[in-house]
Amino acid sequence: MEKRVGAAMLAVALLAVTAGCGGGDAKSDGKGSTGAASDGPVKLKLAYDYGNTIPSTSPDSNEALKFLQTKLGVQFELNVNSWEIYKEKIRVQIASGDIPDAFAWRSMDDFIVGMIKAGEIVPLDDYIDKYPNLKKQKDLYITKYQNKTYAITNVRNPVASGDMPMIRKDWLDSLGLQPPKTTEELYSVAKSFATGDPDKNGKKDTIGIQIGYANNAFIGVSGLQQPFGIQDKWVKQGDKYVPNFATPQFKEWLEWMQKAFKDGLIDPDFAVTDGRTAESKVVSKGQSGIFFQYASRINDFEDNYKKSNPNGKLVPFEPVKGPYGQGATGRVNYGGLFVTKKAAQDPAKMQKLMEWLDFGASPEGEQFNLYGVEGVHYTKKDGKNEVNAELTKRDMPGAFLWTLPVGKTEEVFVVKKNSAEAQKLVSDGNLMLEKFLKLPVPLDFAFSPTRSKYNAEADAFINGSIVKVIMGSLSVNDWDGIVKQWYDRFEGNKWMDEIAQAAGSGNAK
Numbered sequence: 342m343e344k345r346v347g348a349a350m351l352a353v354a355l356l357a358v359t360a361g362c363g364g365g366d367a368k369s370d371g372k373g374s375t376g377a378a379s380d381g382p383v384k385l386k387l388a389y390d391y392g393n394t395i396p397s398t399s400p401d402s403n404e405a406l407k408f409l410q411t412k413l414g415v416q417f418e419l420n421v422n423s424w425e426i427y428k429e430k431i432r433v434q435i436a437s438g439d440i441p442d443a444f445a446w447r448s449m450d451d452f453i454v455g456m457i458k459a460g461e462i463v464p465l466d467d468y469i470d471k472y473p474n475l476k477k478q479k480d481l482y483i484t485k486y487q488n489k490t491y492a493i494t495n496v497r498n499p500v501a502s503g504d505m506p507m508i509r510k511d512w513l514d515s516l517g518l519q520p521p522k523t524t525e526e527l528y529s530v531a532k533s534f535a536t537g538d539p540d541k542n543g544k545k546d547t548i549g550i551q552i553g554y555a556n557n558a559f560i561g562v563s564g565l566q567q568p569f570g571i572q573d574k575w576v577k578q579g580d581k582y583v584p585n586f587a588t589p590q591f592k593e594w595l596e597w598m599q600k601a602f603k604d605g606l607i608d609p610d611f612a613v614t615d616g617r618t619a620e621s622k623v624v625s626k627g628q629s630g631i632f633f634q635y636a637s638r639i640n641d642f643e644d645n646y647k648k649s650n651p652n653g654k655l656v657p658f659e660p661v662k663g664p665y666g667q668g669a670t671g672r673v674n675y676g677g678l679f680v681t682k683k684a685a686q687d688p689a690k691m692q693k694l695m696e697w698l699d700f701g702a703s704p705e706g707e708q709f710n711l712y713g714v715e716g717v718h719y720t721k722k723d724g725k726n727e728v729n730a731e732l733t734k735r736d737m738p739g740a741f742l743w744t745l746p747v748g749k750t751e752e753v754f755v756v757k758k759n760s761a762e763a764q765k766l767v768s769d770g771n772l773m774l775e776k777f778l779k780l781p782v783p784l785d786f787a788f789s790p791t792r793s794k795y796n797a798e799a800d801a802f803i804n805g806s807i808v809k810v811i812m813g814s815l816s817v818n819d820w821d822g823i824v825k826q827w828y829d830r831f832e833g834n835k836w837m838d839e840i841a842q843a844a845g846s847g848n849a850k
Contacts, residue, residue, distance in 0.1 A: 382410065383693040388420035388434065389445035389678060389743060390427040396737040405738035408714040413700065415693050420444075421740065442684035443694055445743070447676035449484055449491075449788040449843075456679075457486055463685040464489035472695050474702035478747060484677050485783040487845035492677030493698055498748040499671025499778055500771045504564035505636045506661070506669075507623075507770075510654040512539035512547075512630050520658035524568050524597065527631070527661045531606040534630035549606035551629035553619030554808055557801040560616045563670055564633025567779075568663020569594040572670055575784045575840050582784065582840045584833075586803055587824045590665055595820060598811045612808050627653055636767045636774075637754040643763045657770030660777045671778040675786045678743050701744035710739040750775050787843035791836040799831045 398419045400407035410416060420441065422430060431444055432452070440461065446453055456462045466489060469475045469482070481499065484492035508520055513530070516537050521527040531549030533539070539547055553560035566572065570590045575582045585591055601607050608614060608622065608629065622628045624641040627650060632638065642655040660667050678698070684690045700706045712719045712726050713736060719728040751768045792799075806823045809815040815823070827833055 382414050382416040383689050384416045384418065385443075385684075385690065385694055385697070386418040386420075386441040387443055388427070388431050388441045390424040391421050391740050393423045394737070395421055395423070396735065396740050403736050404717045404732070405709075405713050405736040406741050408717070409709070409738075409741050413693060413697055415697065417741070419741075440681050440683050442690055443678050443680045445676070445678050446492075449486060449676070449786060451788070451790065451793060453491070453679065454486065454788045456681075457491065461682050462491060462679050463682055464491055465493065465680060466490045468680075468691070468695055469493075472699035474699045474706075474746070475695070475744070478702060478744075480780065481673055481747070482677070483673055483781060483783045483786070484675055486788065486843060492679050493744060494674050494677035495743065496702075496745070496747050497672060497674060498750055498753050499673055499780060500750050500775050501635070501672045501748075501753050502669050502774060502778065503635050503672065504567065504633055504660070504669035505638075505770060505774055506564055506658050507632050507634065507636075507638060507655050508658050509534070509539070509627075509630045510656045511652055515539045515541060521661055522659065523661055524663040528597075528601060528606065531601065531631055532604060535605050539630065540627070546628065548608045548622065548629040549631060550601065551608050551619055551623050551632045552611045553608070553614035553616055554612050554804070555615035557797065557804050559804065559807075560614075560619045561633045564660065565598070566594055567668045567670070568661055568666065569597070570663075570665025572668070572779055573782050573785060575782075575787070575837075582837055582844065584827075584837075586807075586827075592817055592820050593664065595807070595810050595817050599813060599817060602811050603813060607811070612812065623655070635754065636770050637756075639763055639766050639770070640754070640756050640759050643759055656766055657773060659773060668777045668779045669774055671780045673781055698744050701742035702746055704746060706742060706744070707746050710742055710745055713738040784840060784844055787840050789836055789839035789843065791832050791839055795831040795836075799827065802830065803827060 396405075397403045398406065398417070398421060400410055406417070420427070420430065420434065424447075427445075431441075431446075434441070435444070435456075453462065465482075469479050469490065475493065478494075478496050479490070481496045482490050482492065482494050484490065484494060508530075512518075512534055513520065516533050516539050518530055518533060521530045527550075533549075534547055535549035536545070538545070550561075550565070552562050552565070563572075571585050571588075571594055574585055576585050576588055578588075598607070602609075608619075611619075614622070619632075620634070620638060620641065623632045623634075624638055625645040627646040632655075636657065639655050639657070642653070647653050660669050680691075680694065684694055701710070712728055713733050715721065717729075718733045718736065718738065719726045721727075750771045753767075753771050755764050755767050757764070803823070806815065806820075810817060810820065
């Protein structure tokens with residue numbers, strides 16, 4: 342957990358900086374003194390994290406940077422470091438009053454909210470709509486405060502979801518079954534997998550549904566919650582936001598899970614099974630028949646279990662329907678690049694900054710990220726790109742972009758080294774799952790000082806209680822008492838008020 346600057350102290354410090362650099366907001370027409378002369382490039386001061394290897398940030402020794410600056414008509418001043426170095430350097434830089442035009446941060450915490458309240462970070466909704474490649478992605482920019490978008494996110498295709506339902510097709514065939522379509526059928530198939538000897542080895546050594554639990558977090562559970570209408574962390578009930586575990590639907594899910602565990606459908610050792618162990622029971626040992634996880638597990642299954650068991654087949658299937666619907670949670674990055682008032686006060690800066698971001702999200706930007714500069718890092722021959730691998734590795738073109746286009750659905754998690762069969766299973770599974778995706782809502786990541794104070798302890802309390810209910814040491818009837826304890830121990834009402842404030846509304850008193 343990073344050290345956090347107190348929001349109040351930060352706001353005071355930043356207001357002092359504001360007084361020194363003049364007023365204004367994102368709509369200001371002020372020219373400012375930081376913009377470029379009409380006959381020269383616009384200077385942009387940027388700060389962001391990028392991997393553990395950083396290329397030269399001098400255009401004199403980096404052909405990719407030189408090309409990009411010339412193309413966009415800008416001169417970059419870059420603070421680019423690995424995250425562990427970057428997160429402390431940018432705090433110090435901003436606290437000293439050296440505020441960049443834009444900088445990256447990974448969450449909406451007291452550091453960022455303090456800057457928003459001090460007026461040092463601007464909302465971006467009005468700008469995004471003016472740039473076509475960014476506008477295409479704006480539904481994936483969920484870093485918001487009071488319903489305003491404050492960051493340009495590094496996007497990915499949300500089909501890279503951890504909710505892909507996967508099942509042992511060879512076990513289905515062995516037992517004469519079809520992939521389940523409802524929670525009732527899921528229960529029946531999982532019971533057959535656990536008790537019906539689907540691998541025909543004469544032993545009771547198979548698991549119906551694989552889940553795990555480690556470090557106060559579940560593995561393979563989110564996809565099982567979707568049929569019960571459980572996705573968003575905060576649910577609006579009347580004029581209040583409540584945690585999803587305080588809803589009637591959550592208790593119905595607990596009842597289903599407790600019964601499934603009692604009847605032997607769920608891995609009996611799930612409570613002491615971390616993520617890697619849970620995955621290994623599916624992709625290496627071949628013990629488990631149903632798993633809600635990343636589609637890349639199909640590649641892992643082929644690389645491991647299938648090598649010695651060629652008849653084994655792990656395939657995707659549609660999310661099952663339950664009493665409250667059907668779906669899968671899209672995988673969306675949070676945090677992103679925040680733009681400061683310093684840039685917004687200067688129209689020339691703001692235009693070039695947005696052009697840089699829009700270029701990265703364009704097909705041309707994607708080519709630059711992958712191959713660099715034509716005629717320098719690669720040449721085209723017979724319709725293919727011949728890449729100078731050594732020069733591209735040296736210059737690292739992607740290090741000078743923040744945005745990229747959303748990856749193609751049919752290519753997510755497809756690995757060319759795997760068989761054509763595995764590639765098709767993953768690709769077809771992605772196209773299937775895309776129809777059922779639901780994006781997380783911004784409130785899932787909303788800033789709350791009370792959350793910052795209690796988050797790890799509160800998660801451990803709730804998730805530990807869920808484990809006890811599933812395993813039967815707590816009754817589902819005890820759940821209302823667990824929720825009350827959560828409110829009492831972790832200032833739940835205050836927490837909920839802060840969530841409502843972040844949403845731009847307020848809970849009724």
